[in-house]
Structure formats: structure tokens, C-alpha cells
Amino acid sequence: GAGVSQSPSNKVTEKGKDVELRCDPISGHTALYWYRQSLGQGLEFLIYFQGNSAPDKSGLPSDRFSAERTGGSVSTLTIQRTQQEDSAVYLCASSLVGTGSYNSPLHFGNGTRLTVT
Amino acid sequence: SQQGEEDPQALSIQEGENATMNCSYKTSINNLQWYRQNSGRGLVHLILIRSNEREKHSGRLRVTLDTSKKSSSLLITASRAADTASYFCATRNSGNTPLVFGKGTRLSVIA
Numbered sequence: 001g002a003g004v005s006q007s008p009s010n011k012v013t014e015k016g017k018d019v020e021l022r023c024d025p026i027s028g029h030t031a032l033y034w035y036r037q038s039l040g041q042g043l044e045f046l047i048y049f050q051g052n053s054a055p056d057k058s059g060l061p062s063d064r065f066s067a068e069r070t071g072g073s074v075s076t077l078t079i080q081r082t083q084q085e086d087s088a089v090y091l092c093a094s095s096l097v098g099t100g101s102y103n104s105p106l107h108f109g110n111g112t113r114l115t116v117t
Numbered sequence: 118s119q120q121g122e123e124d125p126q127a128l129s130i131q132e133g134e135n136a137t138m139n140c141s142y143k144t145s146i147n148n149l150q151w152y153r154q155n156s157g158r159g160l161v162h163l164i165l166i167r168s169n170e171r172e173k174h175s176g177r178l179r180v181t182l183d184t185s186k187k188s189s190s191l192l193i194t195a196s197r198a199a200d201t202a203s204y205f206c207a208t209r210n211s212g213n214t215p216l217v218f219g220k221g222t223r224l225s226v227i228a
Contacts, residue, residue: 004159033215033216035218041220042205042218042219042220042221043160043205043218045215045216045217045218048215056214056215059215091159091160093159093160103148103165103167105150105162105165106150106152106160106162106207106216107162108159108160108161109159110157110158110159111158111159
């Protein structure tokens, strides 16, 4: 497909387990973002990848959270030892970065709804 | 970190009426963007206004930006039931910083 794809769409896990969330960005988009959205709330920035630059990890809430972007394309967000407060929708977005890149809009996937029981 | 704050948090109007949502932010920006989110879906980009622009139109959407007041408004004219969604403003203060979102306005358009 032409859009941002996230998998799984829903994930239920037990407290203390590790989870991996996947994001396939739009082909050719060099910027990739992860956001978290709690019920009825706005988006909380987590991490930002841009090309080959070091990622901006300033939004990661704890060292249990990490993310990788392999080959400048697919990204995986990993949450270790999940806690109930990690329950949220995790949204991935990508954008085309180039000249005047700061004007590029974000294209979002439909998110992964994570429930920690 | 800077963040847009939308106002009101929730808005309910009749079909055909105009809907106005406001966004305030804290620091200087490069551009401001508005996004829409239908329930259970990702966000969809609606319109971007640069810091040197004051007004922009796209179909039934009209966005204004007042950098002196650090505020923006989104006007949806002749609203439809299909406009029911949450609307978010997002700001970016330089090319390589992440886009920061507000908490959104939940718009309900009643047929």
C-alpha cells in the first residue's frame, strides 16, 4: 500500500512482558516519528529518526523504551517489562525530508493499540 | 517543550453551522499545522501555515495565524456530519525538531 503501515493493530500483553511494535513508513520518506496517545489525549512525542542522523530520543519516557530503524526504512519500537501505564495507542508517522523539509507534513499510520493487563 | 493548546476541548454544533477552533503556543515557530483524527484512526494532515503567512484557505477550511499573539484558528464553514472528528494543531520551531501536538478539540457535528 501507499500509506504508513503499523503492526499489530492491537496488542494485549501481561505486565512485565516485552512488546515490539512495527512501522513501515512510506517509501522514500526519510523522517520517521513515534508518538503515544493515551485515551482522549493529545500526542506525546517519543522518538524521531531523520536519515542517517542520530535519532532524537528526548521523548522516550524511560529506559524501558527503545526504537530502531533498520536500513532507513522499517522501524521497531520496543517496550521492555511493560507496565499498565504503558497502555495507549502508539502512532508512527513518516515525512519526506528535503529542501524546505521543515514544511513537510506527517503521514500517520492507524496505530497500535497496546493494552497491558 | 513548546506545545499547542487547543480551545475549546470539545465543540458540538448543528450541520451547516461554522466551527471555529483555536490554538495557542508558547515559543517562536517555523510553521503551524492542523491535523484531523477520526476515531480509531491515525491523524490526517489538513493544512500548513508558515510563520510569515497570516491566512490560508483550503476548500471549506480557513486558517489564520497571529504570531504576535502566538495563536492560530481553524474555521470549518458549512459543517457536515462527516466533519465529526478531533482536530489538533502542531508546531515546529526549526527544521530538525519534532512536530509537537496539542491535546485537540473534539468536534461533533449533529445532522
